[in-house]
Amino acid sequence: MKKRRNMNKMEEPARQNPVAKYAHLFVKAHVFADKSKYSRKGRQGKQEDFPVVLA
Incomplete structure (x- = not known):
């Protein structure tokens, strides 16, 4: 068995x-x-930002 350098102190x-x-x-x-940059998100997810209305 190998001897330790300092027997009092544990490693x-x-x-x-x-x-x-x-x-x-x-x-x-x-x-x-x-x-x-300017950016605008729609209020609802599937709805377009600026809906085009046909007259």
């Missing part, structure tokens, strides 16, 4: 940092909409 396993462990899952680039 502790390395502590894991959970922030660094999972950082690659959450730190991602985001794409934001261009707020300088």
Whole structure:
């Protein structure tokens, strides 16, 4: 059996940092909409924005 260097001190396993462990899952680039452009959404999903009425 191999002798330890310091018999009084127990070796502790390395502590894991959970922030660094999972950082690659959450730190991602985001794409934001261009707020300088005018855009209008319809009030209802299937309804057209500007309905054309035939006379």
